[in-house]
Structures are given as structure tokens and as C-alpha cells.
Amino acid sequence: xxxxxxxxxxxxxxxxxxxxxxxxxxxxxxxxxxxxxxxxxxxxxxxxxxxxxxxxxxxxxxxxxxxxxxxxxxxxxxxxxxxxxxxxxxxxxxxxxxxxxxxxxxxxxxxxxxxxxxxxxxxxxxxxxxxxxxxxxxxxxxxxxxxxxxxxxxxxxxxxxxxxxxxxxxxxxxxxxxxxxxxxxxxxxxxxxxxxxxxxxxxxxxxxxxxxxxxxxxxxxxxxxxxxxxxxxxxxxxxxxxxx
Amino acid sequence: xxxxxxxxxxxxxxxxxxxxxxxxxxxxxxxxxxxxxxxxxxxxxxxxxxxxxxxxxxxxxxxxxxxxxxxxxxxxxxxxxxxxxxxxxxxxxxxxxxxxxxxxxxxxxxxxxxxxxxxxxxxxxxxxxxxxxxxxxxxxxxxxxxxxxxxxxxxxxxxxxxxxxxxxxxxxxxxxxxxxxxxxxxxxxxxxxxxxxxxxxxxxxxxxxxxxxxxxxxxxxxxxxxxxxxxxxxxxxxxxxxxxxxxxxx
Numbered sequence: 001x002x003x004x005x006x007x008x009x010x011x012x013x014x015x016x017x018x019x020x021x022x023x024x025x026x027x028x029x030x031x032x033x034x035x036x037x038x039x040x041x042x043x044x045x046x047x048x049x050x051x052x053x054x055x056x057x058x059x060x061x062x063x064x065x066x067x068x069x070x071x072x073x074x075x076x077x078x079x080x081x082x083x084x085x086x087x088x089x090x091x092x093x094x095x096x097x098x099x100x101x102x103x104x105x106x107x108x109x110x111x112x113x114x115x116x117x118x119x120x121x122x123x124x125x126x127x128x129x130x131x132x133x134x135x136x137x138x139x140x141x142x143x144x145x146x147x148x149x150x151x152x153x154x155x156x157x158x159x160x161x162x163x164x165x166x167x168x169x170x171x172x173x174x175x176x177x178x179x180x181x182x183x184x185x186x187x188x189x190x191x192x193x194x195x196x197x198x199x200x201x202x203x204x205x206x207x208x209x210x211x212x213x214x215x216x217x218x219x220x221x222x223x224x225x226x227x228x229x230x231x232x233x234x235x236x237x238x239x240x241x242x243x244x
Numbered sequence: 245x246x247x248x249x250x251x252x253x254x255x256x257x258x259x260x261x262x263x264x265x266x267x268x269x270x271x272x273x274x275x276x277x278x279x280x281x282x283x284x285x286x287x288x289x290x291x292x293x294x295x296x297x298x299x300x301x302x303x304x305x306x307x308x309x310x311x312x313x314x315x316x317x318x319x320x321x322x323x324x325x326x327x328x329x330x331x332x333x334x335x336x337x338x339x340x341x342x343x344x345x346x347x348x349x350x351x352x353x354x355x356x357x358x359x360x361x362x363x364x365x366x367x368x369x370x371x372x373x374x375x376x377x378x379x380x381x382x383x384x385x386x387x388x389x390x391x392x393x394x395x396x397x398x399x400x401x402x403x404x405x406x407x408x409x410x411x412x413x414x415x416x417x418x419x420x421x422x423x424x425x426x427x428x429x430x431x432x433x434x435x436x437x438x439x440x441x442x443x444x445x446x447x448x449x450x451x452x453x454x455x456x457x458x459x460x461x462x463x464x465x466x467x468x469x470x471x472x473x474x475x476x477x478x479x480x481x482x483x484x485x486x487x488x489x490x491x492x493x494x
Contacts, residue, residue, distance in 0.1 A: 015314075021349050114332035121292055121404075122346050123321035125314070 009205045015127040016135065016201075026133055033137030037099055037200075038144060044098065045091055045145050046152055052086055053078065053153035054160025061166035074167045075157070075175020082153035083184045084244075089236055091149045092195035095142065096228035100203035103134055104224035107207030108217035116208070131204040135197060142196030143189050150188065187243045194235050202228045245269050246402060246434050251290055251300035253283075260286045261297065262458040270401075270434040273425050273448045277440060278455035279480055284438045287455065288406055291436070292324060293317055304402065322350055325395030325433075327405040327424075331387040333379040333394070339366070340375035343393045350398065365393040369423060385416035389423070396427060403428065405437040409444060417441060421448045442481060445469065454480070 020026045060074045107130055110116050119126040154176055161167040167175075203224035210220045246268045253261040260283045268274040276284045289295040291302050293309065302309045304320050312320075333342050343365055347358045366372055369389040379387060388408060395403060405424060409417035425448045428435040437444065445452060449466035456476050464472070469481060 018314075025348060109335075113335075114328045114330055115334055117294055118326065118328060118332040118334075120294065121321060121324055121326045122349065123318040123324075124349055 012127055012205055016131045018125050018128050020128055021124060029133035030136050033133045034141050037137045038141035041095060041098060045149050048094055049149040049152040050156035053082060053156025057157035057161040058164060058166055071167050071171040072175035075172040076178055078157040079154055079176045083150050083188050087149040087153050088146050088188050088191040091146050092232045093229055095199050097225050100199055100224050100228045101221045104203035104207040104221040105217055107204055108210040108220045111210045112213055134200040134204060138196035138200035139193050143192040146192040191239050194239055195232050198228055198231045202231055245305055247303040249301045251297045253286055253290055253295060253297045260458050264460050266453050268434055268436055271432045272450035273428050274436045275449040275452045276438045277445055277452055282455040283458045284455050288438045292404055323401040325400030325403045327391045327395050327408055329407040329410050331391040333387060333390055335379055339377050339390050342390060343397050346398045365397050369393045384411050388420050403433045403435040407439055409441040417443055
């Protein structure tokens, strides 16, 4: 995003957080979006997290081939990597593709078919009505998905490690329970919160200002995913630097 | 009544509206006509606040609209009904939910009251029993009628229609035109229709503004338009050979 776009993005957010016309309708929309973002993505996130955990364990075991390094390290490295980086970032990037493109194309289609104009003519705050429920659902459901992803990633590591014989069950369990620092969860959830905001607000912005037709909606959708992914990685770095 | 005063609007270097003024009375069907690119849709969008004119003002019953902020405009917008060119129905909602939407947002009525109002509006546009259909299941004419039903759900004082006949066959177009005229007279709304459909011009044009190259070129009624000698207007209204031949018979 260049500075003009960033300015428009901030102004859009200002409109998003105006007082809702009718709280009851917004609450209903928030639950619908939570179902779409959270429950709708659970299967995909579960599969990806389990496999990433399993692969991570095998790769750590492959790299740590020394008699001086205890195998319990495999569990603890996998735990910290999953909690601090892989679960929040991979979950966010997968969701940016799945949710981001859906949000952008939904709002973009509403723009080109004059549905957003119709809302504005009725006196409804279109950015608030369309985007606020998505942002609230994003910042609540992405942290929940990240927690699920952490658990499944560590569980996937257990399965991958023990099934392949790279690490014994006892060593892995000892590894994941030794020297656990709960602050890593705080860092991960802070990242998840920020990523949840980006995944919903950036595609909503791209969709909201679409001009043209089907081609432009598709281009906005692609751009939304690209910008979201870059923003996620940049914010990942910033949050990590600030909190660790 | 809606009054527009000296409206100017440009997009970059392209000056689309060049000082347009006019008065649109309640209870009559007001038409804005003109060729493609003449600025009629831009004028409509300036009037309803989707475009901000560089100069000029729009007054709704003497209430200045153009320079109000979003919150201040809401009160006037609650009195506006709008039929869009492509109907602009919400795809994910049924016909009933579409018509009920403004009632949900702006009234505290219980569901049975809202449902009564929805059924009344759907009956009024001859769509009784179509409540549970989705927009994708409707024909073009039915979508327009649902658009009208949604527009009148809140009993608007002002009704705007952007090319209500586009994409419709001549018979359905006449049905939509007559419906707009009936509703205008029944509820004494200030109705403004943007069109380039000649059946509409001749059929329902109580007061017509003709735009040409961003300027108001002519104003009058459908009876007067048939007798005009203005070349640009004649070229527009009687563009086809058939209409030219028919001109003398109006």
C-alpha cells in the first residue's frame, strides 16, 4: 500500500468504527462471521497444523544428530517454534488466502452491483455494517484458531516423531514439558490478534474501493491476499521485536 | 419538493455537469433525460450524495443536503427510496429479507408488523407470495419490482429511479413505468426518474429535464416535447426512423 492507499485505509477504518445503527443486527452478523471465519476454517487449519508439526519434528531430529544433544530438545524446539512462529504465521497466511479473498470478492461484488450504494442511500453506514462484524470475528476467532493450531502442531510432532522413530514418546513429552515459558503464549496471541485484524480489514478495504466489473473484483481479491500476506510478515517482525 | 441549484461536477479534467438547476415537485413524475454521457446519472448521484458536487446545492423541501456530513444526511436519507439500474438487491437475502431490511435497521416494529408491511409492499408491486425467493431466482422485471417494494417500504417522501427500464422488454417497461407513476400520485412522493427510454418520456413524463453535454438544454412536459423544434432534443427523442415518422401524430 502506498501512502494514499494507507490514508484511505485509515479513513475507512474510522468509518467502520462509527456507532452501529442497530446493535442487535450487528451482533447477529458477528456470529455469522465467527462461524464463517472460525468454524469454516477449522478443518483446513487442523490438517495443516498437524502436518507442519510432524514435519518440523522430523527436520529437527534430522538436524540435531549429535550424542551431546539430548533428544528431548526435539520436543522443546518444536513446541517453541510452533507457539511463537509457525502456528500464528502459517495460520494467518492460510486464512489470508481463504478468508481474505472471500471478504474482498464479497464486498467488491457488492460494490460493482451497487449494493453498497443501496446501503448508503438508505442511510446505513456501509463500512460499519459490512466490515465491523468481520473485523470483530477476525480478532476473536484467529486467536482461537491459533491456539488450536498450537495444540495440533505439537500433537502432530508427537505422531510424526514417534511413528518414524525419530524420537521416543517419553523423550518428546519430556521435551515439550521442560522449561516452558507461558509468555510465549502471550506473544503468539498478540500476533494472532494483529493478524486477525489484518486478514479482515485489508481485504475489506481492497473490496470496498473496487471500480469496474468482474475482472477488477478478481484483481482486488488477488491484491488483497498479497497485501495481507506482506502485512502479516511485516507485523510478525515488528511484534516479535517489540515483545521478545 | 427537491431543488437543485447550479450543480457543477468534474472527474479530473472532464467537466460532466456545468451548472444545472431545476425544481422537482411532489406528486408528479419528474424525468431527467439525455444521451449517454450527458451527465444524467452523475446528476442523480450528486442529488443523493453518492457524488459530491464541486459547486451548487441540493435542497430537500428547503433543507440543504449537499454540505451535510454523513450523520446529518442520515435523517434525510431515511426519507429517500431508490430504485437502481441493476436493482441492487442483496444477493444473500430473500425477497422478504430485502424488503424488510430498512425496517429492521430503522424501526422498532415487531416481526409481525414488519411482515405485514413487507407483504403490503410486495402486493403493491404484484409480487404476492414471492417472499422466499432469492434474487437469483427472479426475472429482470421481478427484480425491479422487488427494488421498488424495498424503496417504498419506509414510505419515502422522495423516490429516485435510475434507468428503471434498462434490460426490460417494452411491455414490462410500461408496467414498471405505470407502477412508478401510480406510487408517485398515491403517496405524493417527489419522484425523479433518470431514463433514455422514449416510452417512459411519452408515457409518464409530467416534468422533463433534457441534459446535453452537461447542461440543461430544455425543460417541459411530455406534451411539449413532441412539439419542440430544438434540434438536439429532436435528434435524441426522435432518433429512429419510426419515431421521426410518428412525430407529426403526437
